[in-house]
Amino acid sequence: MKPLRIVLALALLLIAAGCGVKSDLLKPDGQPTQKSEKDPSRPPSPMGR
Numbered sequence: 001m002k003p004l005r006i007v008l009a010l011a012l013l014l015i016a017a018g019c020g021v022k023s024d025l026l027k028p029d030g031q032p033t034q035k036s037e038k039d040p041s042r043p044p045s046p047m048g049r
Helices: 002-017
Strands: none
Touching: none
Protein backbone atom coordinates (compact mmCIF):
# COMPACT_ATOMS: atom_id res chain seq x y z
CA MET A 1 0.00 0.00 0.00
CA LYS A 2 2.84 2.39 0.77
CA PRO A 3 4.51 2.14 -2.69
CA LEU A 4 1.17 3.01 -4.28
CA ARG A 5 0.96 6.20 -2.21
CA ILE A 6 4.49 7.17 -3.23
CA VAL A 7 3.71 6.61 -6.91
CA LEU A 8 0.49 8.62 -6.63
CA ALA A 9 2.30 11.45 -4.84
CA LEU A 10 5.00 11.60 -7.53
CA ALA A 11 2.37 11.56 -10.28
CA LEU A 12 0.52 14.41 -8.59
CA LEU A 13 3.73 16.43 -8.35
CA LEU A 14 4.47 15.91 -12.04
CA ILE A 15 0.97 16.93 -13.03
CA ALA A 16 1.11 20.03 -10.81
CA ALA A 17 4.48 21.03 -12.27
CA GLY A 18 3.03 20.81 -15.77
CA CYS A 19 0.37 23.40 -14.95
CA GLY A 20 2.80 26.33 -14.83
CA VAL A 21 2.60 29.45 -16.95
CA LYS A 22 4.94 29.93 -19.86
CA SER A 23 7.44 32.67 -19.09
CA ASP A 24 8.09 33.57 -22.74
CA LEU A 25 4.66 34.25 -24.21
CA LEU A 26 4.58 34.64 -27.97
CA LYS A 27 2.14 36.68 -30.01
CA PRO A 28 0.31 34.99 -32.90
CA ASP A 29 2.86 36.48 -35.32
CA GLY A 30 5.72 34.80 -33.41
CA GLN A 31 7.16 37.90 -31.74
CA PRO A 32 7.78 37.75 -27.98
CA THR A 33 5.53 39.77 -25.69
CA GLN A 34 7.19 42.76 -24.02
CA LYS A 35 7.30 42.88 -20.22
CA SER A 36 5.53 46.25 -20.13
CA GLU A 37 2.68 45.04 -22.35
CA LYS A 38 -0.59 44.32 -20.51
CA ASP A 39 -1.70 40.68 -20.45
CA PRO A 40 -5.01 40.48 -22.35
CA SER A 41 -5.99 37.25 -20.57
CA ARG A 42 -6.19 39.01 -17.20
CA PRO A 43 -9.33 40.99 -16.41
CA PRO A 44 -9.04 44.71 -15.68
CA SER A 45 -8.63 45.73 -12.06
CA PRO A 46 -11.83 46.45 -10.10
CA MET A 47 -13.01 50.06 -9.92
CA GLY A 48 -12.70 50.07 -6.12
CA ARG A 49 -8.92 49.93 -6.25
